Amino acid sequence: MILQRLSLTFKREEIVMLALYRTDGEAGPNTKASEGNLVDVTHTEAAHRDLVRMIERRSRNGEVDPDELEPFYMESVCRYKTSKCEEMRAVRHRAILASLVAYHEEQAEKYLPKGAA
DSSP: OEEEEEEEEEOSSOEEEEEEEEOSSSOOTTOOTTTTTEEEOTTOHHHHHHHHHHHHHHHHHTOOOGGGGSHHHHHHHHHHHHHHHHHHHHHHHHHHHHHHHHHHHHHHHHHSOTTOO
16 A cells, blocks of 8 residues: 555644555455545554655655745744744743742741741
């Protein structure tokens, strides 16, 4: 089987991935004519391998999706990266603040009268 088309649909809480495979020869016994070879591949390793292979091939060949050259796409990527950086910065700050609070609480307990804590 050869991966012919890969469709990714991003929903609020899931990613739906469908693959269209082209087979050499006849279709399998469970394949319906109306479905072609459309397969739900959300939990298969073969789909993952095919996706990695397709990405690596595009990378080696220097292929660029025409949509990636659109200004709106580039702006969207920039906004996404900026929001991810801000999110990671906030996570780091929360962790630093939590450790500082814990440290200062520990230090303050040293100076409290015994039995006051």
